[in-house]
Amino acid sequence: xxxxxxFKSWTDALSRVRVAFQHHSSQSSLVSRQKMAGxxxxxxxxxxxxxxxxxxxxxxxxxxxxxxxxxxxxxxxxHNPDGWRQHDVQGYLKAVLTLEKHAAALQATYESNxxxxxxxxxxxxxYETFWKQVLLAPTPLTAVxxxxxxxxxxxAFVDIVARGGSEWIxxxxxxxxxxxxxxxxxxxxxxxxxxxxxxxxxxxxxxPHPSTSTSTSITANxxxxxxxxxxxxxxxVAVAAQVERPPGASSxxxxxxxxxxxxxxxxxxxxxxxxxxxxxxxxxGVKLVFGDLADxxxxxxxxxxxxxxxxxxxxxINLDPTACVGLCSDILHHPLPATEADARRRFLRPADADxxxxxxxxxxxxxxxxxxxxxxxLGGSGDLGGSEPTYQVAQSKNSRELLxxxxxxxxxxxxELLRDTLDEAMxxxxxxxxEVGGVEFWATKEAVRHLREAMxxxxxxxxxxxxxxxxxxxxxxQGDFFEGSRYEGKAGVLDGLKLRVFDDDEPGPSRPPMCxxxxxxxxxxxxxxxxxxxxxxxxxxxxxxxxxxxxxLPAFLRPDKMPxxxxxxxxxxxxxxxxxxxxxxxxxGMTTLSMGNVVFREMFATPRWRVKAWAQGNYDLEHRGAExxxxxxxHAVVWMLPYRSFAEGKRVRFEMGDYSLPPxxxx
Numbered sequence: 001x002x003x004x005x006x007f008k009s010w011t012d013a014l015s016r017v018r019v020a021f022q023h024h025s026s027q028s029s030l031v032s033r034q035k036m037a038g039x040x041x042x043x044x045x046x047x048x049x050x051x052x053x054x055x056x057x058x059x060x061x062x063x064x065x066x067x068x069x070x071x072x073x074x075x076x077x078x079h080n081p082d083g084w085r086q087h088d089v090q091g092y093l094k095a096v097l098t099l100e101k102h103a104a105a106l107q108a109t110y111e112s113n114x115x116x117x118x119x120x121x122x123x124x125x126x127y128e129t130f131w132k133q134v135l136l137a138p139t140p141l142t143a144v145x146x147x148x149x150x151x152x153x154x155x156a157f158v159d160i161v162a163r164g165g166s167e168w169i170x171x172x173x174x175x176x177x178x179x180x181x182x183x184x185x186x187x188x189x190x191x192x193x194x195x196x197x198x199x200x201x202x203x204x205x206x207x208p209h210p211s212t213s214t215s216t217s218i219t220a221n222x223x224x225x226x227x228x229x230x231x232x233x234x235x236x237v238a239v240a241a242q243v244e245r246p247p248g249a250s251s252x253x254x255x256x257x258x259x260x261x262x263x264x265x266x267x268x269x270x271x272x273x274x275x276x277x278x279x280x281x282x283x284x285g286v287k288l289v290f291g292d293l294a295d296x297x298x299x300x301x302x303x304x305x306x307x308x309x310x311x312x313x314x315x316x317i318n319l320d321p322t323a324c325v326g327l328c329s330d331i332l333h334h335p336l337p338a339t340e341a342d343a344r345r346r347f348l349r350p351a352d353a354d355x356x357x358x359x360x361x362x363x364x365x366x367x368x369x370x371x372x373x374x375x376x377x378l379g380g381s382g383d384l385g386g387s388e389p390t391y392q393v394a395q396s397k398n399s400r401e402l403l404x405x406x407x408x409x410x411x412x413x414x415x416e417l418l419r420d421t422l423d424e425a426m427x428x429x430x431x432x433x434x435e436v437g438g439v440e441f442w443a444t445k446e447a448v449r450h451l452r453e454a455m456x457x458x459x460x461x462x463x464x465x466x467x468x469x470x471x472x473x474x475x476x477x478q479g480d481f482f483e484g485s486r487y488e489g490k491a492g493v494l495d496g497l498k499l500r501v502f503d504d505d506e507p508g509p510s511r512p513p514m515c516x517x518x519x520x521x522x523x524x525x526x527x528x529x530x531x532x533x534x535x536x537x538x539x540x541x542x543x544x545x546x547x548x549x550x551x552x553l554p555a556f557l558r559p560d561k562m563p564x565x566x567x568x569x570x571x572x573x574x575x576x577x578x579x580x581x582x583x584x585x586x587x588x589g590m591t592t593l594s595m596g597n598v599v600f601r602e603m604f605a606t607p608r609w610r611v612k613a614w615a616q617g618n619y620d621l622e623h624r625g626a627e628x629x630x631x632x633x634x635h636a637v638v639w640m641l642p643y644r645s646f647a648e649g650k651r652v653r654f655e656m657g658d659y660s661l662p663p664x665x666x667x
Contacts, residue, residue, distance in 0.1 A: 043116040050120040051110055054103045057128055060302040061099070064135070066092055068304070071140035071164055073604075074311055074522050077597065077640040078417070084604070090143035090161075099127055125292065126173060129259050130159065132293040135301040137162035137169060150242025156235050164521075165245065165252060170236060172229060172258045180271050182227045225273060225280050232256070233281045249525060256281070259292040312425045314515045314635040316440045318585030318592045319499065321447045321577045322643070325454075326414075326595035327497075328462060328469035330648035331402070333485035336410050343410065346651055347402040348395055353659040396661070402647050414641050418593075419492045426493060428633060434517065439493045442500045442590065446572055446580040448474050453570050463649040473499055507587055518635035519589030526637055529603065530583035533557060537576060556602035575599050582638070591636045595643050 071086040106120055134144060142161040148168075149155040160169040233256060240252045269275055278288055319327070326332075337343040422439050429436045454461050455470055462470060465484050471477040481497040482488045491497070507513040513523075537557045556575050572580075578599040585592035594600065653659070 041117075043119045043121075044110075046119045046121045047106065047110055047116045050124045051103070051106050053121075053128065054099070054106060054124050057124070057131060057298065058099060058103055060298050061096060061131055064302050065304065069134075069139050069141040071142075072308070073638075074520055074634065074636050075600075075638040075640065076311060076313070076636045077638075078412075079597075079640065079642060086140060086142075089141045091145045092141070095130075095144050099131075102127070125294075126171075126259070128298065129257075129292045129294075130171065132296050132298060132301055133169060133171075133257065134160060136293070136296070138167065140164050148239055148243055150239040151244075152242060154235065154239050154242070156239040158236075161252075163253075166249070167253045167255060168236060168240060169255045169257060170232065172232065172256055173260055174228075175260045176265075176269065176271075176274055179227050179229060179274055179277070183271055183273055186226070225277055227273075227277060229256075230277055230280060233284055233286045237284050237286065249521075249528075253287065254285070255287045255289060257289045257291075261290060263288070263290045309633075311636045312428060312633065313421065313591035313593070313639050314518055314589065315422060315426045315429050315436055316442060316515055316588075316590050317422070317639075318581060318588070318590040319441055319443045319447065320581040320585075320592055320594045321450050321574060322596035323593040323641070324443060324447055324451050324473065324499075325461070325470070325646075326641070326644040328466050328473065329644035329646055330466055330651060331405050331409050331644050332413075332415050333465070333469070333482070333487065334648070334651065335486050336413075337406065340407065340410075343403060343406045346406065346654060347399050347647070349399065349654075349659045398645070398650070401645060402650060405642070405644055405647070408642055409644075412642075414644065415487050415491070415494070418641070419487075419494050423493045432517065432633065438496075440500060441497060442502060442585075442588075444502050444577075444580050444584050446577045448499065448501055450570060450572065450574070450577045452476070462646045463652070466646055466648045473497070475499065502584055502588075506584075513587065513589040515589035515635060517589075518633060520634040520637065522637050523586045523589050523635075526586035527583050530579045530586065533603065534576065534579050534583065537579075554602065554606045556599065575602075579603075586637060589635065591639050593639045593641065595641050597640055600638060600640075 066089060069089050069092070072082075073084040075084040077083060102123070109116060109120075134141070137160050139162070142165045143158070144160050145157075146161055147155050147157050148161070156168075157170075158168045159171045161167075162169055233254070236254045236256075240254055243252070245251070263275075263278065281288060337346055426436050426439065451470060451474055455467065455476075468477065468479075468483075469481055472479050472481050475498065480488070482491050482495070485491075487494075505511065513519055533554065536553055540553055540557075540559075578594075582592050582600070582603075
């Protein structure tokens with residue numbers, strides 16, 4: 001769903017309540033109607049002002065596209081560019097509808113022409129402050145008006161969950177006189193206890209007596225202070241320490257906005273325990289901010305923000321196993337067909353081919369009963385007429401996949417996209433003052449071993465030049481990776497492509513990540529999550545079957561769900577190799593290049609990554625840079641390019657008129 005479609009769905013939902021406000025008379029005539037009815041004051045003039053302000057607020061909020069607040073993972077996916085994002089902000093729609101209903105209630109009160117016994121304006125001013133804070137809060141927003149629970153029974157109501165869950169913003173709407181009232185009540189208890197002890201003669205003469213003065217009612221560190229503001233902070237801190245967080249994320253920061261109190265009022269506070277309470281709360285690590293944001297213009301805050309800057313990859317690229325294989329595909333290197341008709345000739349079996357070549361399932365080329373609609377969806381037809389050959393209606397799955405891939409490649413060549421994007425990433429890095437020698441491609445030992453085991457098996461993958469590229473990529477053969485490619489001599493920054501293999505020296509106290517400057521918190525969250533998955537997998541694979549509950553593993557890591565390789569005897573299953581690659585790339589702050597999203601899709605679908613709607617990391621790195629006034633071009637964490645299959649074998653056979661299926665793979 002596009003942003004425009006998402007926005008339309010929101011506006012459609014909000015259109016259920018529409019306030020029709022009409023000016024029946026001028027404000028001056030309303031003021032003249034203010035009257036006393038016993039002890040009740042008619043707040044009709046304030047009602048008029050409240051209606052005017054709430055409708056202005058609603059008008060501004062309705063113009064806001066809610067998708068501006070959502071989390072978008074730092075994943076460049078060329079197939080699904082908007083697919084890796086938070087779907088909505090929990091509680092946002094309900095908050096808007098609550099405001100709409102409040103406005104409707106005010107309108108009904110106004111039209112009833114009855115006595116308005118309570119001033120409606122303070123509530124509207126509170127709504128204004130809330131929505132201004134929503135618009136000012138650091139995105140992404142996870143939730144608004146949410147009750148958050150810790151691991152125990154404690155829970156806390158939070159007005160805004162900002163910065164991807166890393167900051168909780170709570171409103172305190174009481175005035176200082178509320179705290180003073182609490183202090184007076186406490187003092188009355190102290191005085192009562194004092195008088196009781198004096199009358200009974202139980203007071204210890206060796207101990208200081210309680211005093212009614214505020215200066216002696218607290219200890220030096222404020223530990224004896226007790227009031228509702230401190231209690232609110234205590235509850236927030238306790239729940240924040242226990243609340244479920246994404247892997248690798250720290251406890252949320254807490255901000256309390258005191259909307260009706262001043263930190264330094266003219267003439268000072270009426271009770272010294274008020275500023276002492278502020279100090280005690282700050283000592284808990286809670287941030288206090290003051291004011292109702294009346295000085296901030298609502299229309300300006302509600303204006304659409306500038307479009308996000310495209311996220312570039314790092315110039316050091318980590319290849320996962322799908323990229324190690326996909327970059328060697330014949331589709332990326334052999335000259336492209338001149339037309340779509342030539343593309344169909346390259347990979348589709350004609351109608352006069354041997355019938356035995358298209359029946360059954362063999363070598364990954366399951367033909368089955370695929371109707372002409374499947375073929376037409378790829379841009380062809382069952383009867384092309386003219387000089388075009390007539391193709392069989394049923395084509396193998398492999399043929400259809402290869403045709404789809406080559407048509408995609410004709411429209412957007414992967415190597416050119418890779419080359420041009422990395423060229424821009426290097427230029428941007430040099431502009432930041434980084435020392436960049438050239439593009440570097442890295443891979444984990446697990447990924448390289450996975451590729452070598454596949455190549456050295458009896459049932460080899462790839463043929464001819466595809467095999468040569470794989471061998472040169474991992475260093476088994478010397479020579480130019482692009483020799484014989486349509487990009488030979490045109491590879492640009494990719495020239496000399498060869499893998500560097502990570503050693504066992506992990507980033508940590510002894511050395512920083514290799515791409516630390518562009519690292520984002522999502523890198524840390526990704527690395528932590530992958531580590532958890534790997535630890536659980538290895539624990540389950542080494543334990544006795546009856547002693548480890550494998551049903552607690554994510555589905556894609558369960559032994560009964562693990563894909564069985566059709567070729568080779570591989571040391572590690574493909575999902576585990578992918579997790580190793582994603583973990584190391586993220587730990588180094590690199591961009592991991594992938595040409596298949598299956599493992600990533602499964603990983604992000606697990607509950608531990610769906611904390612309050614999405615896996616958002618902790619945003620410490622981004623927030624710290626913003627506070628220090630730094631602007632950092634953070635790297636993409638994952639870069640997904642279209643999948644590319646091995647195609648050389650089929651292309652060569654079809655060019656020779658051999659349309660037979662390959663022999664069955666040994667089980």
